[in-house]
Amino acid sequence: MLTTADIRKVVESYGTAREHLMLVLRDLQAMSGDNHLSTEVLKGVAQEMRLPESIVAGFVGFYSMFSVRPRARHVIRVCKSGPCHVVGASTIFRILSERFGLQPGTATPDGEFFLEACECLGVCSVAPAMMVDYDLHGNLTEERLVSILDGYRGKAASTGEQCGEETAGKAIVVNAPYPRRLLARVGHIDPTSIDSGIAAGNYSALKTVLSGMTPDQVVALVKESGLRGRGGAGFPAGVKWSFVDRKAPRRFVVCNADEGEPGTFKDRVLMEEDPHSVIEGMAICGFAIGATLGYIYVRGEYRRSIVRLEEAIRQARQRGWLGDRIQGTDFSFDLLIKEGGGAYVCGEETSLINSMEGRRGYPRFKPPFPGVAGFKNLPSNVNNVETFANVPIIVQHGAREYRSIGTANSFGPKLYCMAGHLRNPGLIEAPMGTTLVQLIETCGGLKEGSSFQFAQIGGSAGAIVGPADLELGMDFDQPLKKGLTLGSGSILVCDQSVCIVDFLRNVLSFFRHESCGQCVPCRVGTRQLYQLMDRIASGSGTPEDVEAMTTTAQIMKKASFCALGQSPIVPLQTALARFRDKLLDHCNPAHPCPVCSTGRGASKPLTAH
Amino acid sequence: MNESIRLTVDGRVVSGQKGQTILEVARNAGLDIPTLCHHPRISRTGACRICLVRVNGTALKTACTEPAADGMNVVSEDAELASVRRSILEMLLAEGHHNCLFCDANGDCEFQDLCHRYGIEEPRQPLPGRRRTTDTTSSKGLRRNEDRCVLCGRCVKACGEVQMLGVWDFTGRGDRTELTADCGGPVGESSCALCGTCAQLCPTGALTLQPVNGTAPTWETRKQTSVCIYCGVGCQIDFHTDSKGRLLYANGNENGPNNGHLCVKGRFGFDFVQHPERIRTPLVRRDGKLVEASWEEALDYAAARLSEIKAANGPDSIAGLASAKVTNEENYLFQKFMRTGVGTNNVDHCARL
Ligand SMILES: Cc1cc2nc3c(=O)[nH]c(=O)nc-3n(C[C@H](O)[C@H](O)[C@H](O)COP(=O)(O)O)c2cc1C
Ligand code: SF4
Ligand code: SF4
Ligand code: SF4
Ligand code: FES
Ligand code: FES
Numbered sequence: 023m024l025t026t027a028d029i030r031k032v033v034e035s036y037g038t039a040r041e042h043l044m045l046v047l048r049d050l051q052a053m054s055g056d057n058h059l060s061t062e063v064l065k066g067v068a069q070e071m072r073l074p075e076s077i078v079a080g081f082v083g084f085y086s087m088f089s090v091r092p093r094a095r096h097v098i099r100v101c102k103s104g105p106c107h108v109v110g111a112s113t114i115f116r117i118l119s120e121r122f123g124l125q126p127g128t129a130t131p132d133g134e135f136f137l138e139a140c141e142c143l144g145v146c147s148v149a150p151a152m153m154v155d156y157d158l159h160g161n162l163t164e165e166r167l168v169s170i171l172d173g174y175r176g177k178a179a180s181t182g183e184q185c186g187e188e189t190a191g192k193a194i195v196v197n198a199p200y201p202r203r204l205l206a207r208v209g210h211i212d213p214t215s216i217d218s219g220i221a222a223g224n225y226s227a228l229k230t231v232l233s234g235m236t237p238d239q240v241v242a243l244v245k246e247s248g249l250r251g252r253g254g255a256g257f258p259a260g261v262k263w264s265f266v267d268r269k270a271p272r273r274f275v276v277c278n279a280d281e282g283e284p285g286t287f288k289d290r291v292l293m294e295e296d297p298h299s300v301i302e303g304m305a306i307c308g309f310a311i312g313a314t315l316g317y318i319y320v321r322g323e324y325r326r327s328i329v330r331l332e333e334a335i336r337q338a339r340q341r342g343w344l345g346d347r348i349q350g351t352d353f354s355f356d357l358l359i360k361e362g363g364g365a366y367v368c369g370e371e372t373s374l375i376n377s378m379e380g381r382r383g384y385p386r387f388k389p390p391f392p393g394v395a396g397f398k399n400l401p402s403n404v405n406n407v408e409t410f411a412n413v414p415i416i417v418q419h420g421a422r423e424y425r426s427i428g429t430a431n432s433f434g435p436k437l438y439c440m441a442g443h444l445r446n447p448g449l450i451e452a453p454m455g456t457t458l459v460q461l462i463e464t465c466g467g468l469k470e471g472s473s474f475q476f477a478q479i480g481g482s483a484g485a486i487v488g489p490a491d492l493e494l495g496m497d498f499d500q501p502l503k504k505g506l507t508l509g510s511g512s513i514l515v516c517d518q519s520v521c522i523v524d525f526l527r528n529v530l531s532f533f534r535h536e537s538c539g540q541c542v543p544c545r546v547g548t549r550q551l552y553q554l555m556d557r558i559a560s561g562s563g564t565p566e567d568v569e570a571m572t573t574t575a576q577i578m579k580k581a582s583f584c585a586l587g588q589s590p591i592v593p594l595q596t597a598l599a600r601f602r603d604k605l606l607d608h609c610n611p612a613h614p615c616p617v618c619s620t621g622r623g624a625s626k627p628l629t630a631h
Numbered sequence: 632m633n634e635s636i637r638l639t640v641d642g643r644v645v646s647g648q649k650g651q652t653i654l655e656v657a658r659n660a661g662l663d664i665p666t667l668c669h670h671p672r673i674s675r676t677g678a679c680r681i682c683l684v685r686v687n688g689t690a691l692k693t694a695c696t697e698p699a700a701d702g703m704n705v706v707s708e709d710a711e712l713a714s715v716r717r718s719i720l721e722m723l724l725a726e727g728h729h730n731c732l733f734c735d736a737n738g739d740c741e742f743q744d745l746c747h748r749y750g751i752e753e754p755r756q757p758l759p760g761r762r763r764t765t766d767t768t769s770s771k772g773l774r775r776n777e778d779r780c781v782l783c784g785r786c787v788k789a790c791g792e793v794q795m796l797g798v799w800d801f802t803g804r805g806d807r808t809e810l811t812a813d814c815g816g817p818v819g820e821s822s823c824a825l826c827g828t829c830a831q832l833c834p835t836g837a838l839t840l841q842p843v844n845g846t847a848p849t850w851e852t853r854k855q856t857s858v859c860i861y862c863g864v865g866c867q868i869d870f871h872t873d874s875k876g877r878l879l880y881a882n883g884n885e886n887g888p889n890n891g892h893l894c895v896k897g898r899f900g901f902d903f904v905q906h907p908e909r910i911r912t913p914l915v916r917r918d919g920k921l922v923e924a925s926w927e928e929a930l931d932y933a934a935a936r937l938s939e940i941k942a943a944n945g946p947d948s949i950a951g952l953a954s955a956k957v958t959n960e961e962n963y964l965f966q967k968f969m970r971t972g973v974g975t976n977n978v979d980h981c982a983r984l
Contacts, residue, residue: 075813539803
């Protein structure tokens with residue numbers, strides 16, 4: 023039982039400002055012993071932070087990492103997103119049910135484990151994966167699963183200081199025939215030592231900037247480089263920087279490290295293995311837009327990223343690369359970390375800002391754009407982790423060399439997250455515009471016995487492409503011509519064992535789970551889409567249901583508040599273009615689908631990579 | 632700051648100020664754009680998407696949030712917009728559980744009006760019901776039936792931004808979104824101050840007021856605007872009466888000095904007006920019992936007794952206490968009477984907090 027004094031102590035350690043709500047509640051939940059926040063604790067927090075109780079309750083209700091019901095000492099979160107789903111996430115659930123009697127939403131009778139299904143944990147190349155407390159475990163097999171869980175029995179919940187089994191960046195970077203710039207240091211430095219990073223080139227770009235460039239020159243350089251945002255939309259970064267309102271008394275640099283798009287894990291690798299590259303990129307941005315403070319919003323599941331960034335920030339301050347008067351110049355810049363609580367929509371930049379302020383992660387309407395009114399209503403420049411990591415490269419090598427990498431209008435290197443039925447899935451750094459087939463071949467092609475059926479490009483919100491699209495260059499503009507988007511740069515390759523209907527049902531359950539619920543078309547539409555696809559998968563759908571899905575998704579596209587609700591049409595329409603017959607076949611009860619009818623997805627033996 | 636702008640809405644040139652939304656400009660010009668989550672007394676939301684309009688030929692923007700700009704060309708409705716609106720209404724109808732037959736808001740519901748306007752029938756894609764909270768008894772002021780809630784957020788902002796209490800917020804996410812009063816639990820046990828603002832701003836029958844003197848179908852009620860008798864703010868109240876003139880419920884008049892707001896007293900404190908036990912004639916005590924008397928009789932009696940007391944014990948043996956429920960002028964006259972008629976400064980007033 024937590025006392026008022028406990029609550030007060032936690033609140034005092036962060037401060038009473040609403041923006042600290044996430045960490046206050048996270049700590050109190052961890053202190054509860056059974057991973058929950060009781061009504062008394064919520065009331066106590068409201069009182070100590072001088073907030074209406076409804077705000078605290080509403081906040082907790084939004085983020086899936088919180089629970090108001092007692093769970094257990096250890097929370098097991100098994101990933102059910104696409105990349106894990108197609109390699110047998112359902113088998114993990116079956117084993118947990120058979121061996122531990124665990125169903126999602128239940129605990130073992132001894133109060134040791136509580137099981138939850140969750141969305142992508144960002145370790146998709148070692149799928150199927152799960153998180154126990156804050157430890158990530160990939161490449162699960164029945165034996166591994168059982169022995170991992172046995173290891174937690176009787177132990178206190180891991181607090182994240184030790185991150186458990188290493189699913190290290192080194193291991194998941196694919197050996198690729200392309201020069202490494204973004205990943206140059208990954209695997210070659212000790213990410214917990216700034217000296218090791220500096221010896222390998224960290225902060226040399228910031229040094230260049232501080233020894234003679236003006237802020238306007240930096241903005242001009244980034245504009246000239248043609249760098250486009252790596253968070254999904256591909257907006258020119260330099261242009262965004264130039265839009266930041268310079269008249270306000272203060273402004274912020276915000277790094278979007280929410281990385282929730284299923285199949286995406288590039289930002290995690292950068293933060294874990296080369297944290298100073300992100301810090302350096304943000305500091306250069308701070309210099310360019312005249313900001314003295316930056317925030318990195320990291321999804322709460324990325325415990326190791328958070329720990330390593332915290333340590334990197336501490337060391338950077340110590341060495342004068344952050345803080346007051348950096349390297350003796352007039353430029354001061356510091357960084358703080360904000361955490362997410364388990365909500366994909368918080369990757370949307372305005373939703374992210376609301377979350378940073380201790381609010382429910384509802385997107386805000388635009389205008390005003392964050393560059394005019396963002397965090398605390400002050401101008402805030404939001405960029406993705408990988409976008410920031412590109413900045414030092416541009417400064418070091420110049421805009422011209424940067425533009426020589428990649429394709430027209432999509433310059434520079436790109437991180438591609440490869441998952442699914444590949445021989446060596448993982449992270450590839452390749453020039454923008456590398457073709458799908460080249461990327462697949464870099465991963466050693468498909469697994470033994472697998473043949474290419476389709477791929478999903480850019481996460482759950484991405485398009486389904488078939489064998490005819492293998493020559494497609496993976497940059498911003500070429501996919502657009504075919505009505506596709508590159509998105510976050512994740513590529514999920516599916517072999518013949520995957521049933522498209524079951525796959526789409528999985529995608530639609532993701533949207534249903536992650537819709538923020540603010541606007542009508544998405545809140546109701548995601549539920550309707552899932553319901554219709556589930557009906558088709560279970561053999562009781564009709565051809566009219568297939569059409570109804572398109573109609574609903576089109577209304578969502580037209581009328582939804584943010585891009586989350588606008589996207590289900592993309593996988594749906596691209597899948598229908600290639601697999602309409604498969605969907606219609608499912609509507610015939612005489613032909614039950616072996617994959618769909620055995621519950622959720624292919625239940626197959628698990629083999630480690 | 633006050634830069635004026637001109638734009639075209641449905642072919643008509645209208646003017647407004649920079650900073651206004653398309654909706655504000657259009658409404659000032661008397662043009663009608665349907666809305667649901669919008670309310671002029673709360674900040675912009677943009678969540679229901681009913682007010683989507685076409686801007687400059689292609690883009691669909693919510694009129695309630697999109698800043699109006701010089702030279703803009705706005706179409707408030709065309710075939711596509713109407714079909715989007717119909718779909719949204721159908722979605723809301725499928726999501727909730729709406730039976731107007733026993734809804735308090737029947738006939739006075741913005742959602743019902745929109746469904747009529749767009750000819751909505753039974754939703755084509757029904758959703759298996761997920762019932763939300765119904766609680767019509769715990770609170771002395773509010774009735775809650777969230778199955779009729781369209782999750783517009785007007786109540787949340789009414790309480791948070793107008794009453795500044797923040798009793799309501801949304802909890803859950805996506806299709807599991809619902810309201811919470813404080814940390815959950817019955818609204819009657821919450822920190823609600825019973826101002827009724829949330830119910831007044833709710834566009835549906837999800838939050839309604841507890842009846843004070845009974846109910847009547849909304850189409851049989853009549854609205855009469857009056858001034859609150861309780862304090863010096865002078866809030867304007869719209870009293871709703873039934874065909875027999877019975878006072879049923881009160882809303883703040885949106886154009887009054889109170890901008891539509893009321894406190895618990897103005898909102899609910901009118902049950903005495905038509906109460907059978909209300910004193911309607913002066914009472915005079917005879918043989919230790921109060922009995923009804925005429926004004927003439929009562930005034931004569933009071934005057935006689937006051938004169939007697941003043942003669943026997945001096946004017947300062949008399950004190951006068953006036954009521955806050957009378958007007959300034961009446962209070963002025965009362966103190967005048969005490970000072971010059973009775974001859975004492977022993978005069979006071981109950982609104983002395
Ligand atoms: C539902 C949704 C989720 C998003 N998730 C992320 C994310 O996890 N990481 C990210 O960088 N951008 C994400 N974005 C895009 C951001 O809104 C924003 O465009 C991006 O952070 C801008 O950075 P960039 O210009 O450097 O790409 C998401 C957008 C939407 C609509
Ligand atoms: S589209 Fe979906 S996620 Fe975006 S605001 Fe609407 S409900 Fe929320
Ligand atoms: S009646 Fe007033 S105080 Fe009570 S919940 Fe509604 S707005 Fe808030
Ligand atoms: S109760 Fe009424 S005002 Fe509140 S969200 Fe629901 S419909 Fe809107
Ligand atoms: S970790 Fe499971 S899909 Fe990414
Ligand atoms: S009235 Fe504009 S979105 Fe609801």
